[in-house]
Amino acid sequence: MARILVVDDEIGIRELLSEILYDEGYTVEKAENAAQAREIRSRFRPNLVLLDIWMPDTDGVSLLKEWKSQGLLDMPVIMMSGHATIDTAVEATRIGAVDFLEKPITLQKLLSTVSNCLKKLPIMRSGSNILRSMNNNNSTINDKELNNIQSELKITMNGSIGSISLEQPLREARDAFERIYFEYHLLRDKNSMTKVSERTGLERTHLYRKLKQLGIESSRKRGS
Numbered sequence: 001m002a003r004i005l006v007v008d009d010e011i012g013i014r015e016l017l018s019e020i021l022y023d024e025g026y027t028v029e030k031a032e033n034a035a036q037a038r039e040i041r042s043r044f045r046p047n048l049v050l051l052d053i054w055m056p057d058t059d060g061v062s063l064l065k066e067w068k069s070q071g072l073l074d075m076p077v078i079m080m081s082g083h084a085t086i087d088t089a090v091e092a093t094r095i096g097a098v099d100f101l102e103k104p105i106t107l108q109k110l111l112s113t114v115s116n117c118l119k120k121l122p123i124m125r126s127g128s129n130i131l132r133s134m135n136n137n138n139s140t141i142n143d144k145e146l147n148n149i150q151s152e153l154k155i156t157m158n159g160s161i162g163s164i165s166l167e168q169p170l171r172e173a174r175d176a177f178e179r180i181y182f183e184y185h186l187l188r189d190k191n192s193m194t195k196v197s198e199r200t201g202l203e204r205t206h207l208y209r210k211l212k213q214l215g216i217e218s219s220r221k222r223g224s
Helices: 011-023 034-044 060-069 086-095 107-118 121-137 143-153 170-188 193-200 204-214
Strands: 003-007 027-031 048-052 077-081 099-102
Touching: 003 011, 003 034, 011 027, 011 107, 027 034, 034 048, 034 060, 048 060, 048 107, 060 077, 060 086, 077 086, 077 107, 086 099, 086 204, 099 107, 170 193, 170 204, 193 204
Parallel strands: 003 027, 003 048, 048 077, 077 099
Antiparallel strands: none
């Protein structure tokens, strides 16, 4: 079962989330601040991290930036907060967080989000290992390595995954993927925001904001 690191300075939340995940069969470690999170991440090698944004020593977004800059963001990170703004959530996503949970966190929301994010682990690990190898060797990838990478990540020879060009900036590539992702689920569930919310693991309010951000019409507009 997957290894999960829970980072939160509030002991009640830290213990509750850990107990829920433990009961589901996950191996769980807990950290109350960024210093502990750094040490446990190095030793424990988590498959996923639940990271609180507001902490006393180093906030979660700063820790996320640190891991990103050091090439250590090879696992999905889910940010958590009870009073973060939408701008903070977007910034965390831009840096590399794969999802955002608003406190109080329901049992169903926690488990569905964790399950969905763990599915992204193989691609994240693969990409991180490739970049780390290039940085350590200060070299380029040879043709054989490039072919292996393209095969593993389903990258075409013109530098794209499906209709998404990998030559564009990260922000645009991510937005392109998210548009396809949400359009797929809206079509699949016949524009039912309730079903799309459940499938994607996003609260309805967050889902509406995401669709608006991506320029996708919600079911209310589609039906008008």
